[in-house]
Amino acid sequence: MNKDGVPLLALLVACQPSTQAAATADTTLSQSPAYRFLSERGVSSDSNEVIRARLPYDSISLKRDPCFGTCPQDEATLYRDSRARYVGIRFVDNIGTYQGHVSLQDYARLCYMLDRLGYMTLPDSFAAPYTDQPTLTLTAHRTPGGLKSVRDYGPIGPVELWSLRELMIAVTGKIQWEKTSE
Numbered sequence: 001m002n003k004d005g006v007p008l009l010a011l012l013v014a015c016q017p018s019t020q021a022a023a024t025a026d027t028t029l030s031q032s033p034a035y036r037f038l039s040e041r042g043v044s045s046d047s048n049e050v051i052r053a054r055l056p057y058d059s060i061s062l063k064r065d066p067c068f069g070t071c072p073q074d075e076a077t078l079y080r081d082s083r084a085r086y087v088g089i090r091f092v093d094n095i096g097t098y099q100g101h102v103s104l105q106d107y108a109r110l111c112y113m114l115d116r117l118g119y120m121t122l123p124d125s126f127a128a129p130y131t132d133q134p135t136l137t138l139t140a141h142r143t144p145g146g147l148k149s150v151r152d153y154g155p156i157g158p159v160e161l162w163s164l165r166e167l168m169i170a171v172t173g174k175i176q177w178e179k180t181s182e
Contacts, residue, residue: 057111058141062168071134076172078102098177117160128154
């Protein structure tokens with residue numbers, strides 16, 4: 001009880017976000033025309049091109065910059081039209097420039113998670129207070145919304161950023177990459 005005799009537990013419970021409100025927001029997002037096909041049973045009557053055109057992100061990329069040690073240095077970019085580009089620079093299995101294709105479902109899931117985890121509202125930068133750490137930059141081009149990059153030195157960013165980074169790494173790991181002459 002506080003000094004006025006009001007139980008503190010009741011105040012704490014009243015201040016917590018409504019799980020019903022969060023569930024409603026998630027349902028609304030998952031039922032938007034851009035993402036509805038992800039939860040539909042069976043095959044959507046819309047063509048892949050129509051579905052891709054509805055997705056709100058033109059491209060999503062993950063760039064890993066070097067440290068003084070053996071941190072991977074590369075960049076992967078996925079595009080709404082299914083194109084994928086990878087450039088491996090050092091301390092990665094594939095050195096050079098590669099191209100491939102990202103599946104509609106994987107790209108749409110990435111777009112959905114960017115929206116669901118509030119990527120566009122994250123701060124632009126996170127930095128650890130110590131040196132010689134890798135820097136990871138996640139960039140997404142949203143229409144409408146513009147270009148958003150979040151730089152994470154350390155990496156010490158929030159769990160939402162970590163989740164998006166790991167999902168991007170998992171999706172790019174599934175792509176069949178072909179070396180280009182670039």
